[in-house]
Amino acid sequence: MNRIAAFYEPVEDVDADGQVVQSWLLRFTVAAHVQYLRGSEAVMQARLQSKSPAIITVRHSAQAQGITSEWRAKVDGRTFEIREDPRPDQKRRLLEMLAEA
Template sequence: MEAGRLNQRVTFQAHVLIETDMGGVIEGWEDRFTPWAHVRYLRGSEAVMQARLVSKAPVIITVRQSAQSVGITSEWRAVVGGVIFDLKEDPRPSEDGGFFEMLGEG
């Protein structure tokens, strides 16, 4: 992966529970960081075609390895241009080792 291909901003969000003054709990999403990323939409396989039938778009999101990106888990989500992608796996190192790749579904 070349750094020039990291052409989109992706906001990673973590699920949080916030306690209110009244003792209740509010669930929500909190922005963690917004790196440059490459988003590749998957096409062609049988699983991808099935996902499209239920209006889901599987993607591979690639980000540079950093102290922040090491903390990404499959419990987070990614927001790309207003579209929310649930992360379906923990990030895995790319073949060249300088990036993380993760499967998302929006």
């Protein structure tokens, strides 16, 4: 866990004109580890589209369990779209999630 990740939840608001506007609300900040994926055909295809698939790992907590595939994470100024709900590792101490920058 050598980086700090900020997790954002999407929030829909109505502006003065009655239009629905989506914004992002910071929910929490935690220590995280980012492991960029490489080597597979799907990863190479994503790189051709200027995307960087990665696995973001955080410690298991009540806050982290609330993360869904609709959320975003910011790590070192880079925005990651969470692509799957977090899943526990084998020891159930950490949560891992697939993300794309």
